[in-house]
Amino acid sequence: MEASPLGSVDKALLALDALASFGAAGAPLGTLAEAVGVSKPTLHRTLAALRHRGYAEQTADGAYRLGPSALALSNAYLAEENLPALLHPALTALSEAVDELVHLGVLAGREVVYLDKVEPQRAVRVWSAVGRRRPAATTALGRALLSVQELDEAALERVAGDVPLARLREVLAEARRSGVAGETEENEPGIACIAVPLVRAGRAVAAVSVTAPVERLRGAARTERVRALRDTLPALLPAGLTVPGAGMPSAGAPVPRA
Template sequence: MAVGNVAPTPSKRSTTITSVDKALRIIEHMSTLGPEGQTLLEIATALSMNKSSLHHTLATLRARDWVTQDHNGNYHLGTTSSIIARWWNASERLTTTLHPILESLCAQSHELVHLGQLSEKTMVYLDKVEPDRAVRVWSQIGRRIPAATTAMGRSLMGVLADHTFTIDTWITAVKSPANNLAERIQQEIERVRTHGYAIEIEENEPGIACVAIPLLVAGQATASVSITMPIERCSHERLHDLAGLLTKTVTEAHIPQITTFTPQP
């Protein structure tokens, strides 16, 4: 047996490039930070990286605007990251990507399901799937409605309230706001923060109720998915259950760059 002529089995080599992996880990971490950012030491500790090596990688990312540094020395995600966010937030891509989820939600709830996208202070209907039974609500793809009076808009306001518009600013988009609208918005902001969803009952359409959850697209809260029904099929218990269905269905779809909001305890 000519053992000496048998070629050795090549060992499997990782195709991962360490420097690229490190840069992507940093960008992913930066996308989770609040407006205060983090220092070099805090980032190094969070990612278990050597400070000197991390500093060089951050300098490279800064040169291409993936990372910025403020006057206090804290690092933040840079403007180049918005390219990825814009690509994922394109309405055509969102609609194509999420339409199967809308179909699944409609089949499970037997109610009207909408996908909406935030445009300044209004929500734009991007897509919908209608059930076999009547819903008695008029909706049209491309229609714009004030975010302040919709469950979809309120679900996003619950995520954005701290660093985008004040409640009064949202209300300016409503032609004839109800006297208690500011109070209702604040209630729904709190519901989003504690439970992850928002509701409205006959505040946008007479006889109609709606529940919605915010969607984080490439880390940004810009879209929402909702379930709409006549008030005779609505109760707070059912709205809560449908909110759970929304979150479960989106989460289990495992769509890259699209996640649900995690409420704070």
């Protein structure tokens, strides 16, 4: 491995990596020094600098762990306004892999906001556009996002809108089971959509969908596009984001229709 151009900075970065690997419980100085490959006095000075800026903190029993400034960095990196630029290469690669329309969306109350859209070479005429909103309960993107949230009865009623509660419970349960949310002609005649949530530390950050004519989201064609969302997409995502259940056997059965 090529030597770092600035050793002191490199030690601080290695210390952050080590702190992250030990999680919320942290680790004592000696354990961290061994993990980083430096002496305890050297690492102690590095940790003192990290603590000064809030990137490390010390627990009551003397262990060191990541501080709030490190978490703030990751939150800023994955902020909603940064997501289109961060994820556009992944969306483009996914669209090319399946030759279908791909969307990126986030929750905004009871609605989904479309942040990005990648068109395939073969045109698909749909109503979507960057900046537009749709009810979360009727879209694959919204259902994917809702499926990884803990919603009590009141919250479920708020997001359901015109969708019967029993129907919404059904599609969210199916999304949790299969790892993929979907809708068929619930927003546009002849158009179907499947989507997966993108999560960080168990929290949904956004969702990605594949939209196509109904005939291309049935049977073997649907299974192929589900596989692309669950197996191809995760490897394209920025560090820290993942698709729940990625790498598990893909479920290709259609989501029940209303």
